[in-house]
Amino acid sequence: MATPLTAEQLLAALLAEGVTVVEHEGWRTHNRNHVGAWGPVNGVMIHHTVSSGTDSSVELCYDGYSSLPGPLCHGVIAKDGTVYLVGNGRANHAGGGDPAVLQAVITETYGDRPPTPTEHQGSAGAVDGNTRFYGFECINLGDGADPWPAAQLDAIERVSAAICRAHNWGAKSVIGHLEWSDWKVDPRGFAMPGMRERVQGRLSAAPTKTAPAATRPATPLYQPFPGASFFKECPSSPIVTAMGRRLVAEGCSAYSVGPGPRWTEADRDSYARWQRKLGFSGSDADGWPGHTSWTALKVPYAK
Template sequence: MATPLSADKLLKALRDEGLHVVEHRSWRTNNRNHKGPWGPTHGVMIHHTVTSGTSSSVELCYNGHSALPGPLCHGVIAKDGTVYLVGNGRANVNLGDGKDPWPAAQLLAIERASAAVCRAHGWSERCGRYTVGPGPAWSEADRKSYAAWQRKLGYTGGDADGIPGKTSWDRLKVPNV
């Protein structure tokens, strides 16, 4: 667990990792902090929000929609690898349909952005086992990633099979799913 990065620290970490970063509108103050405290930070979450085109994705993630107000994340990573910062603080999460492919430049930027945040927090362990981004349905990649999380918690053998149990799931502190 760690204190969330300030906007300046996040921006510096991403740029130090060699990423092209666009600061979208008032991203530094775009948040849902009025709904409760933000933090502590437990890790990096990558999710799939699909719309048609980068501009539409950035606007959707910044503003949200009628059923789920924005921001829907902290940054949108475009197909070309550009990182658009859209929020800083508590955010809602919008999961996409998993049908929009992630090209190599986007995957590389996802890896670099994740590494930047982990380095900025001083985290060195990696549990994720994704070679292609997670989708809306549980897959073998999800199972492998979750098994790595279980092993990190000290489980072995059949207790680290990648199928969520109550104790390991609760330790993830996933809100309201």
């Protein structure tokens, strides 16, 4: 058992192992600690996302959805090997699992694989894996046909080794979701015993940085609110175009042509429709964007 790494310790461990890291805005305080314990921790759990596309997968893992709020993991491992940190603390990734598997991970005494799980979320004997495991979601459709690029497998190896090294664990502290719960099949497309061999090989040597190690701010998935005054100056900007396209998609178009980059009365009329759709009225639905309605619109980041 171990005390969870702080955000700074986790980031430092990943960088020392040569992992390319992108820090999603807010990841250091994004967690589910208010609904249950985070720690003591015993291992690392690997998942696949059943999705494609980096931006949308990172968004899903950060936000979650109505029945399972985010974060859905601590990091998302993209096809190119980049690791997007999306949470720090308890995350909704492991769910209930088999206590015999947990004990085998703690003692690291199993052979090729942990004992076959017989428990799952909601079953009588299940234990809470969200308390005990770091979770990493790997972008893959999980259909057995979607490929696992070498860079992605290398990142899984490095991430796992980084956390094991930080806690003085061996590779048997790294398991797949399918080895934890009898309901799960992930990760599908590579074998966890082989991955553990790779992790153990890495742990047998000093950390190397043959992969490009860097940390950089994440490109926002959505355009931050530029402020009310931005629109009242009648800007010409790709932000206005991106906003207009979202208004059209939401069925709030008052455009006869466009939308385009120049702010016009058609933009204001369209935005007023969006405000009314959200339930605003009177001066709160005057067509001038505000922070709340802008956040709800989820305008894609305009490069």
